[in-house]
Amino acid sequence: MDHPNKKTTGDTQTGRQTETTTTLAEIYAANRRLLQIAARLEESQLRDMLSLYKHPFQLIWINFLAGLSRGVGLTVGTALFLAFSAYFLGQFISLPLIGEYIAKLLDIVDAYRSGSLAP
Numbered sequence: 448m449d450h451p452n453k454k455t456t457g458d459t460q461t462g463r464q465t466e467t468t469t470t471l472a473e474i475y476a477a478n479r480r481l482l483q484i485a486a487r488l489e490e491s492q493l494r495d496m497l498s499l500y501k502h503p504f505q506l507i508w509i510n511f512l513a514g515l516s517r518g519v520g521l522t523v524g525t526a527l528f529l530a531f532s533a534y535f536l537g538q539f540i541s542l543p544l545i546g547e548y549i550a551k552l553l554d555i556v557d558a559y560r561s562g563s564l565a566p
Contacts, residue, residue, distance in 0.1 A: 499506045
C-alpha cells in the first residue's frame, strides 16, 4: 500500500508540465510587453531626441535650414499664385460687368506702380 502523501511519477510529470506551461506563459507575456516598449521607443524617436540634446548646434542648424526653406517656399508659392491670379483675372476683362471692375483694379495697380498714387 502506497503512502497517501507520496506522489507518483504521473503526478510529478503533470506538475512539471504545469510549471513549464506557467513559465512559458510568463515569458510570452514579458516578451510581448518588451516588444510594445520597443515599438513605443521607436515611435518616439528617443535616439534622435537624445542626439539633438547632446549636439545643440545641430538642432540650431536644422531649425535654421527649415525656416529658410519655408520662407523661400512661401515666397515662391505666393509669387506663382499671384501671377496665376493676375493672368486668370486678365482673361475676364472682356466680360461686361466683371471686366469693368478688373479694368479699374488694373488701372489702380498701374497708377500705383508709376508713382502717381502715394501711399
